[in-house]
Amino acid sequence: MRDRIVRLLVATLAAFLLALPVASLRGNSSTGFTIVWTPAFVTAAMVLVGGAILFAAVEAQRRGTAFWDARAATDSAVGRRRPCAAQAWTLGVLVATVAALPLLGLPGAWTKLLLETMVFATIAVGLQITIGMAGLLVLGHAAFWAVGAYTFGLLTVHQGWNFWIAFPAAGVAAALTGLVIGLPALRLRGDYLAVVTLGFGEAVRWVIKNEQDVTGGDANLPGNIVPGSFRKPMGALGEWLWQPAAVDGRTFEPGTVQALIDRECYWFALVLLVVCVACVHLLAKSRVGRALFALREDETAAKCMGIDTTRVKLVAFMASALWAGLAGVVPAVHRGSINPEMFDFNTSVLFVAMVVLGGLGSITGSIVGAALLWMLPALLANWFPEVQEYRYLFFGALMAAMMVVRPEGLFGGARRKGAA
Amino acid sequence: MLQNLWNGLVQGGIYAIVALGYTMVYGILLLINFAHGEVLMIGAYTGVATLAGCAGTGAMEAVGFMPCLAMAIIGATCVSAAYGFAIERAVYRPLRGAPSLSPLIGAIGVSMVLQNYVMRTQGASPIYAPMSHPAYVASLGASNWDIGPVSIAPLDLVVLVVCVALMAGLWMFVQRTRTGTAMRATSQDRVMAGLVGIDVNRVISVTFVIGSALAAVAGVLLALFNTQAKYDMGFTSGMKAFTAAVLGGIGNVPGAMLGGVLLGVAEAVGIQLLGAEYKEVYSFVILLAVLIVRPKGILGERVAEKV
Numbered sequence: 001m002r003d004r005i006v007r008l009l010v011a012t013l014a015a016f017l018l019a020l021p022v023a024s025l026r027g028n029s030s031t032g033f034t035i036v037w038t039p040a041f042v043t044a045a046m047v048l049v050g051g052a053i054l055f056a057a058v059e060a061q062r063r064g065t066a067f068w069d070a071r072a073a074t075d076s077a078v079g080r081r082r083p084c085a086a087q088a089w090t091l092g093v094l095v096a097t098v099a100a101l102p103l104l105g106l107p108g109a110w111t112k113l114l115l116e117t118m119v120f121a122t123i124a125v126g127l128q129i130t131i132g133m134a135g136l137l138v139l140g141h142a143a144f145w146a147v148g149a150y151t152f153g154l155l156t157v158h159q160g161w162n163f164w165i166a167f168p169a170a171g172v173a174a175a176l177t178g179l180v181i182g183l184p185a186l187r188l189r190g191d192y193l194a195v196v197t198l199g200f201g202e203a204v205r206w207v208i209k210n211e212q213d214v215t216g217g218d219a220n221l222p223g224n225i226v227p228g229s230f231r232k233p234m235g236a237l238g239e240w241l242w243q244p245a246a247v248d249g250r251t252f253e254p255g256t257v258q259a260l261i262d263r264e265c266y267w268f269a270l271v272l273l274v275v276c277v278a279c280v281h282l283l284a285k286s287r288v289g290r291a292l293f294a295l296r297e298d299e300t301a302a303k304c305m306g307i308d309t310t311r312v313k314l315v316a317f318m319a320s321a322l323w324a325g326l327a328g329v330v331p332a333v334h335r336g337s338i339n340p341e342m343f344d345f346n347t348s349v350l351f352v353a354m355v356v357l358g359g360l361g362s363i364t365g366s367i368v369g370a371a372l373l374w375m376l377p378a379l380l381a382n383w384f385p386e387v388q389e390y391r392y393l394f395f396g397a398l399m400a401a402m403m404v405v406r407p408e409g410l411f412g413g414a415r416r417k418g419a420a
Numbered sequence: 421m422l423q424n425l426w427n428g429l430v431q432g433g434i435y436a437i438v439a440l441g442y443t444m445v446y447g448i449l450l451l452i453n454f455a456h457g458e459v460l461m462i463g464a465y466t467g468v469a470t471l472a473g474c475a476g477t478g479a480m481e482a483v484g485f486m487p488c489l490a491m492a493i494i495g496a497t498c499v500s501a502a503y504g505f506a507i508e509r510a511v512y513r514p515l516r517g518a519p520s521l522s523p524l525i526g527a528i529g530v531s532m533v534l535q536n537y538v539m540r541t542q543g544a545s546p547i548y549a550p551m552s553h554p555a556y557v558a559s560l561g562a563s564n565w566d567i568g569p570v571s572i573a574p575l576d577l578v579v580l581v582v583c584v585a586l587m588a589g590l591w592m593f594v595q596r597t598r599t600g601t602a603m604r605a606t607s608q609d610r611v612m613a614g615l616v617g618i619d620v621n622r623v624i625s626v627t628f629v630i631g632s633a634l635a636a637v638a639g640v641l642l643a644l645f646n647t648q649a650k651y652d653m654g655f656t657s658g659m660k661a662f663t664a665a666v667l668g669g670i671g672n673v674p675g676a677m678l679g680g681v682l683l684g685v686a687e688a689v690g691i692q693l694l695g696a697e698y699k700e701v702y703s704f705v706i707l708l709a710v711l712i713v714r715p716k717g718i719l720g721e722r723v724a725e726k727v
Contacts, residue, residue: 014506021466021499023541027473029550039541137524184711191452192711194524195662199704202659210697296519345655349532356525393540396532403526404514 004059008051015047016040050397057405099270102263111262113378118269119330121370122276124354125363126323129280131352132361132412133289134316135296136186137194140201141351144174144321146343148328150208150215153338158214167329174325175318182317187310190299193317201348208340215340265334272330276323277363283319284363292316293361346392350374353395356402359409368410422570424688430576432684433583434645438638438661439668439676440590441631447607447671448627450520454527455507456635457658458534459500463636464649465538467496468549475550485559489640496636503534504632505625513621531654539651546648579641586634587677594673599626607671656700660687663707669720678718 023039102111123145130136148170155166185196208215283289291312294302303309332338354373358365373395380387402409438460445453470492474480480488511530515523550556560578564571594600606613606623614620642657643649660683668679683703690702710717 011510018502018506019541021495022462022538025466025469025473027469027471027476027547029472029475029548029553032476032478033473043537131521135519135521137521137528139528181708184708184715188711188715189450191450191520191524192666192715194454194528195452195659195666196707196711199659199663199707202656203701203704206698206700296521349528352525352528360521390536390540393533393536396529396536399529400511400526400533401529403518403522403529404511407518407522 004055008048008055011051012044012048016044019043050401054401054405061406095270095274099267102266108259108262111259111266113375115262115266115269115330115334117371117374118266118273119327120351120354120374121367122269122273122327123324123351124358124366124370125273125276125280126320126327127351127355128320128358128361128363128366129283129292129316130320131355132359132366133284133292133296134190134313135360136190136313136317137352138197138317138320138348139194139345139352140197140199140204140348141320141324142343142345142347143197143201143204144178144324145328145347146204146208146338146340147174147177147321148325149332149338149343150328151325152329153332154214167326170329171322171326174328175322178318178321179314182314186313186317190313198345198348201343201345205340205343208343261334261336265330268333269330272326273367276326277367280319280323280363284361288312288315296361349392349399350395353399355409356399357409359412360407362409362411365409365411421692422568424692425685426570426572426576428685428688429681430579430684431645431687432664432681433580434638434642434680435657435661435664435684436677436680437583437586437634438657439664439680440587440673441635442662442665443668443670443673443676444603444607444627444631446665447673448603448610448624449512449516449523451512451523452527452662453512453631454524454658455530455534456631457654457656457661458531458538459503459507459632459654460635460639460642460657461538461649461651461654462503462534462639463496463500463632464639464643464653465542465547466499467492467636467640468547468643468649470495471549472547475553475555480550480553480555485553485555488555489644493637493640496640497633500632500636500639501629504628504635508625508628513624535651535655542651544651546650548648549644551644551647575644579645582637582641586637590630590634591673593630599623603627660703663703663710666707666717667710669717672717672719675717675719682718 019040020035023043024036026034026036028034098114101114106114123141127138127141130138151173152166152170155161155169156163161169181196181200182193185193284293291302291307294305294307295309295312299309331342350373354369355366356369357373358367358369377387377391438456441456441459442453445451445456471480471488474488474491507530511526512523515526551561560574562574564573566572594603602613602618602623603626605616605618606620610620613623638657639649639654642653646653661680664679664683665676666679667683668675668677683706686706687699687702691699694702
C-alpha cells in the first residue's frame with residue numbers, strides 16, 4: 001500500500017515536471033518567456049486522481065472483487081447460464097423496444113444520437129472481427145467507412161443507381177479495398193497491418209480531398225456539383241429515404257421532413273446493426289471464427305495446427321471492412337452530404353477505443369463501448385461544452401490505462417496470456 | 421529536377437534520424453512506438469518556444485542565432501528524452517510480455533493523449549519560429565548559393581551537417597561503447613542478454629532516451645524547415661519515418677539511415693513527376709510496394725520467428 005502511494009506521488013511529480021516545459025512554458029518573439037502555471041498543476045492533479053482510480057481498480061481486481069466486471073454482472077442479469085430461449089427473449093424485447101422508441105415520441109435530437117450510436121456500434125462490432133477475434137490492430141477503419149459512403153454517394157449521384165444496388169455495392173467496394181490493402185500487410189507479422197491501415201486512412205482522405213471534380217473535395221459530396229440531385233427517388237426504400245418530401249404524392253412541412261428522414265434512417269441503422277450482430281456471432285462460432293481466436297492466442301501455434309493464417313486473417317479483415325462500408329451508407333443518406341473530415345484519424349481511433357473498452361472478442365462489449373464513447377460525451381456536452389474538446393485526450397488515456405489494468409475490456413473473458 | 425533531388429536529400433536526412441528511433445525500439449522490443457512522432461512534436465514545440473523566447477528577451481540579438489539554436493536543440497533534446505523515458509516507464513514496461521496487441525493499443529493511446537494535450541494547452545494553431553528576426557537573417561537567412569542548377573539554402577546545409585553528425589555519432593555509440601554492445605546483444609536475444617548480466621531494463625530505457633533525443637533534434641530542424649511547429653506534425657512525419665525504417669529494413673540501424681534518405685528522394689521525385697497534391701500519399705504507396713516486393717527491407721535479414 002505504502003509502495004503504491006509513493007509510486008503515485010512520484011508519478012504526479014513527474015507529470016508536473018513533464019508538463020512544465022510543454023504546457024506551461026510559452027516563448028514569444030516579442031515578449032520573451034512567460035510561464036503559465038495552471039496547466040502544469042491541472043495536469044498533475046489529473047494524474048493524481050486518475051492514478052488513484054487506477055490503483056483502486058488494480059487493488060479491487062487483486063482482491064477478486066472486480067466491480068467493473070460487466071460480463072459477470074450481465075451474466076447474472078440476463079441469465080447466460082439459463083437456456084438459450086431466455087437470452088433470445090431478452091434480446092428480442094430489447095430490439096423491439098429500441099425499434100419502438102421513435103413511435104413513442106422520442107425527441108429528434110435523441111433519435112439522431114441513437115442513430116449515430118447504432119452506426120458506430122455496427123462498425124465497432126465489425127471491427128471486433130479483426131481486433132477482438134484475430135488480434136490485429138486496424139488504425140484506419142474510418143477509411144473503409146469512407147469508401148462505403150463515397151461509393152454509395154458517387155454511384156447514386158453520378159450514376160443514378162438504385163438505393164438497393166448501391167447499398168451492397170458500398171459494402172463490396174470496402175471489402176475489395178480491404179483485400180488490396182490487407183494482402184501485402186497480412187503476409188507479415190500482425191503489427192504491420194496497424195501501420196498500413198494508418199497510412200491507408202490518410203491516403204484515402206487525401207484522395208477524396210484532391211479529386212474534387214468527382215468527390216467534391218472539402219466542399220462535401222454532393223456539394224454544388226450536382227445540386228439537388230442527391231436525394232432522388234431510388235427504388236422502394238430509396239424513395240422513402242431519399243426524397244421524403246414527395247413520397248406517394250404526400251407533401252410535408254420542412255420540419256417534419258427531417259424528422260421523417262431521422263426515423264427512416266433510425267430503423268435502417270437498427271436493422272443493419274441486428275444483421276451485423278447476427279453475422280458476427282455466427283462467424284465467431286464458425287470454423288473460421290475458431291481459427292481466428294487460435295490465431296490471436298498464438299500465431300505460430302495456429303500455423304502449426306494447419307491454419308492458413310494469411311487467408312484467415314484476410315477473411316477477417318475483409319469482413320470488418322464490409323461492415324464499415326455498409327454502415328457508410330447511413331450517414332450519407334441521413335446527413336445528405338459527406339465530407340472527408342468525417343473520416344479522419346481521430347474517428348479511426350474512436351472505433352478502436354470502442355472495441356477496446358467493450359472488450360476484445362465480445363459483441364455486447366462493442367455495442368456498450370460504442371454507446372458509452374459516443375453518447376456519454378454528447379450528453380455531457382449539454383452541461384459542459386468543453387467535454388467534446390477533451391474527449392480524444394480522455395479516449396487515449398482510457399485505451400492506455402485499459403491495456404495496463406484490464407486488457408480484456410469491460411466484457412472480455414479472462415483470456416490473459418502468460419509472459420511470452 | 422536536381423533541385424528537387426537536393427530538397428529530397430535534405431528532407432530524407434530528417435526522416436532518417438526519426439526512423440532511427442523507430443528501428444532501435446523495434447529491434448529490441450518488436451514494438452512499433454506510435455508515440456515516437458509525438459515525442460518529435462514535443463521536441464519541436466520546446467525548440468520553437470525557446471527560439472521565440474530568445475528572440476523576445478533580446479538574447480538572440482546579443483549572442484546571434486546559432487547559439488540560440490544550439491540552446492533550443494539542447495532544451496528540446498532534454499525534454500523529449502524525458503518524455504521518451506517516462507512513456508516507456510509508465511506504459512510500455514507494464515505491457516512487456518503481454519500479447520502484442522496490448523502494447524500497440526497502449527502506444528496509440530499515448531500518441532493520442534500527447535497530441536491532444538499539446539493541442540489543448542498550446543492551441544490548435546501553429547507556433548512560429550522567429551525566421552524574420554535580424555539575427556536569423558544575418559546567419560542563416562543569407563541568400564542561397566547557386567551551384568549549377570541547384571540552389572542551396574544555408575539552412576539545408578545546417579540540417580544535413582547535423583543529420584550526418586548524429587548518424588555518425590549513433591553509429592559509433594552502437595558499435596564502440598559498452599552500452600551500445602549491450603543494446604545489440606539485447607536486440608538479438610533479450611532473455612539471453614539478461615542471463616549474461618546485461619541490465620535489460622536499463623538498455624531499453626537508454627534506447628528510448630536516445631531515440632527520443634534524436635526525434636527532438638529532427639523535430640527542431642523540421643520546425644525550422646517549415647517555419648512552424650504544430651500539434652499534428654508528429655503524426656505525418658512519424659508515418660513517413662516508419663516507412664523509411666521499413667524500407668531500409670526494420671530493426672536495422674544503417675537501414676533506417678538509408679531508408680530515410682531514399683524515401684526523401686523518392687518523395688521529391690514523386691512530386692516532380694506526379695505533382696505535389698499527393699505529397700502525403702507517396703510514402704504510403706512506397707510502404708505498400710516495399711511490403712509486397714521485399715518485406716524485409718533493403719538491408720534487413722529475415723529473422724526466424726522466435727517461439
